[in-house]
Each structure stands twice: as C-alpha cells, then as structure tokens.
Amino acid sequence: MSGDAFEPTRVHVGGDHPYDVVIGTGLLGELPGLLGDGVQRVAVIHPGALRATADAVRDDLLAQGFEAHAVEVPDAEDAKTAEVAAYCWSVLGRIGMTRSDAVVGIGGGATTDLAGFVAASWLRGVKWVPVPTTVLGMVDAAVGGKTGINTAEGKNLVGAFHPPAGVLCDLAALSSLPVNEYVAGLAEVVKAGFIADPTILDIVEADPAGAARPDGPYVRDLVVRSVRVKADVVGADLRESGLREILNYGHTLGHAIEKLERYKWRHGAAVSVGMVFAAELGRLAGRLDDDTADRHRRILELLGLPTSYDGSAWPRLLDTMRIDKKSRGDRLRFVVLDALGKPGILEAPDPQLLTAAFTEVAR
Ligand SMILES: NC(=O)c1ccc[n+]([C@@H]2O[C@H](COP(=O)([O-])OP(=O)(O)OC[C@H]3O[C@@H](n4cnc5c(N)ncnc54)[C@H](O)[C@@H]3O)[C@@H](O)[C@H]2O)c1
Numbered sequence: 001m002s003g004d005a006f007e008p009t010r011v012h013v014g015g016d017h018p019y020d021v022v023i024g025t026g027l028l029g030e031l032p033g034l035l036g037d038g039v040q041r042v043a044v045i046h047p048g049a050l051r052a053t054a055d056a057v058r059d060d061l062l063a064q065g066f067e068a069h070a071v072e073v074p075d076a077e078d079a080k081t082a083e084v085a086a087y088c089w090s091v092l093g094r095i096g097m098t099r100s101d102a103v104v105g106i107g108g109g110a111t112t113d114l115a116g117f118v119a120a121s122w123l124r125g126v127k128w129v130p131v132p133t134t135v136l137g138m139v140d141a142a143v144g145g146k147t148g149i150n151t152a153e154g155k156n157l158v159g160a161f162h163p164p165a166g167v168l169c170d171l172a173a174l175s176s177l178p179v180n181e182y183v184a185g186l187a188e189v190v191k192a193g194f195i196a197d198p199t200i201l202d203i204v205e206a207d208p209a210g211a212a213r214p215d216g217p218y219v220r221d222l223v224v225r226s227v228r229v230k231a232d233v234v235g236a237d238l239r240e241s242g243l244r245e246i247l248n249y250g251h252t253l254g255h256a257i258e259k260l261e262r263y264k265w266r267h268g269a270a271v272s273v274g275m276v277f278a279a280e281l282g283r284l285a286g287r288l289d290d291d292t293a294d295r296h297r298r299i300l301e302l303l304g305l306p307t308s309y310d311g312s313a314w315p316r317l318l319d320t321m322r323i324d325k326k327s328r329g330d331r332l333r334f335v336v337l338d339a340l341g342k343p344g345i346l347e348a349p350d351p352q353l354l355t356a357a358f359t360e361v362a363r
C-alpha cells in the first residue's frame, strides 16, 4: 500500500466535483489546503465529546489567519434533527457566513452528516470539509457527499448530495474511540468487502481479534481499501441514479431497525443484521451461493457484531422499510449479491420471500 506512517495516502474521488480523501496521521496542517482559496470564516461543527479536537483545529485555523468559530452540537444521532440544523443556521447567520466561507464537521458520521447538510442548505450551498473521527465516518459517511438528517418518519429522510472539498482522515483520532464504536464501524468495512473488495474479508477472517482493535495492525489497510471502494462508486454515480445503490447493502432492514430502536442501536450494528438478512434474501431468491451467504454471519460474528433481531418486530420493520429511498411507489427494492463482489437489485420480492429471509435472522 502507498504511504507510510509519515506520508498520507490520498484517494481521489472523481466525477464532476473531484476531491481527495487524505488518510494518515498528524494531518491538521492539511486542512487549509483542502479548504482552498478565498475562505475567510470557518464554522467548526462538533459534538461535546470532540471539543478538545475541535478547539485544536479552531486554534490552528485562527493561527493561519482564518476567522474560526466552534459550533457545538448534541452527540451522535441526536445531532441529526431539523432543530439542530436550525440552530446551526442561526449561528452561521450570526457570524456572517457568506458563500465564500466554509463549514468543517469534526466527529462521527452523525456529525458529518449534519455538518454537510448545514453546508448544503446554507445560502444554497457552501464549501465543507469533513474531519471524520470514527472508522465508520472515515470509510463511509464522510466520503461521497450524502448529507442529511432524520425525521420522525425515518432515517436520513431529508438531505442533499453535496460533495465536500476534501476529507481529512487522521487515524490518530481512533485512539480515543471506544472499541465497541470501532467494531460497529467495521460493519461498513465488511460491507465494502462483500460488495467489491473480498481481500477485506480475508484480512478479517485471518485475524479477527487484530482486525477488531482500533490500534491493531490492519487499521490503515482496511480504511484505505474501504475508502477506495466508496470513492470508485460515488465518483461514478454521485446522485445514486444506479450504481451507488450498492452502498446501501444491508441498509434497508438496518435503517428500519435503527428507527425502531429510536437510534439507540449503533448504525453499524443495525447494518450488520441487515447484511445477514440481505444475504438470506439473495440465497432464498436463488441468486447467492450458500458459502457466500454463510460467510456473512460468520465474519460479522467473528467481529462481535449482532446478526439477529427480535422476531416479533417483523410487521413494524416491514412497514418502516416501505419508506426506504430505494423504494419506487409500492415496490420495495433490496441490494442483494449474485456472487461475492457482484451486487445487484432484487425488485419487489414476494412478501413470503421477505418473511422467510427475516425468519433466518429472527430470535
Ligand atoms: N453520509 C453517508 O454516506 C453515511 C454513511 C454511513 C453512515 N452514515 C451515518 O453515520 C452515522 C453513524 O456514524 P458513527 O458510527 O460514526 O456514529 P456517531 O457519529 O454517532 O459517533 C459515535 C460516537 O462516537 C463518539 N466519537 C466520535 N469520534 C470519537 C473519537 N475519536 N473518540 C471518542 N469518541 C468519539 C461520538 O461522540 C458518538 O458518541 C449514522 O447517522 C449513519 O446514518 C452516513
């Protein structure tokens, strides 16, 4: 792999709005470069848990001549609400943020989803740079410009495609991340493995204990590989007109679980159950071989991720899944695998097939 402890790896995201994802350690100095020319004011949106990091970033920006303002928001999924977005808009108004200024989002995927949405909606779109501090944020949420908030009806129902000017993944941030958060984030890494890069799965299977450690030997390789998968997809299909749907593998059921759990389950944990369900759907639809289907449960359990859910919740889950963004009218649509690394769409599956697949994850 390119890059060593001192030299960052740059993954290029192509398309109409190209940018780089910079992955390494000690990357604070890269931020002004990613912000680019002409920026005067910077709003640094962060949760309380990342206050020290945000203060360091703000001080660094101040020292470099920017007018930097810290904007503290609620932690985790509590930030992804219309009320919190409105609070951020009021701060941007008070500090006089113009179209040549920028938003920086520091935190996990919830914070960067909110920050990106605030940037997308303020003045109909200002520049933004996510600085993800969870593995999930680095490998998935901060890359690709999908920004948004939740509503009472479901997950990420309001948002915008608003690509960042660049993404700064400082792997040193992971040293303070609780192990359970790190492991939850690995669900999206495993997703990248199943849909596009099976070497990820080989790494996890060869040393699951090592792979599950935020200070383990595979962090950089797993992050870079997963970012490459995501960059290739979103570079080709920013607005999810086709290919990008594969990144939603495991999310149709996963998002429904998150909503039912009032967002107290971690996103990655819900996606983990959702991927086992999707694998069973693929198998029962006659599209996926047994070995690859079984491999889902085995790998996710090796990492300590959940692979089952309350069986009595099925009617409510099914109802919630109808508002998934991949649905078209009354037709539910699921990402399934036709083979390892070969995702496809299962259109309007028979309700009995769905129930049979859920029975395989029900407890
Ligand atoms: N936009 C996208 O393409 C995309 C992709 C995947 C997931 N997501 C979204 O991302 C969110 C999940 O993100 P997440 O798993 O990063 O969770 P999160 O943002 O809720 O963060 C998890 C927790 O870790 C804490 N934390 C973050 N960084 C830390 C650090 N370095 N040290 C200590 N604590 C730290 C946070 O304060 C929070 O309590 C969901 O809302 C999901 O929908 C978006």
Ligand SMILES: O=C(O)C(=O)C[C@@H](O)[C@H](O)[C@H](O)COP(=O)(O)O
Binding pocket: 140, 144, 146, 155, 156, 188, 240, 244, 245, 247, 248, 251, 325
């Ligand atoms: O980037 C994408 O596209 C994804 O689907 C990545 C997912 O991991 C992520 O959770 C995303 O936020 C889900 O998007 P949604 O459109 O289903 O809300």
Ligand SMILES: [Zn+2]
Binding pocket: 140, 188, 251, 267, 271
């Ligand atoms: Zn996800």
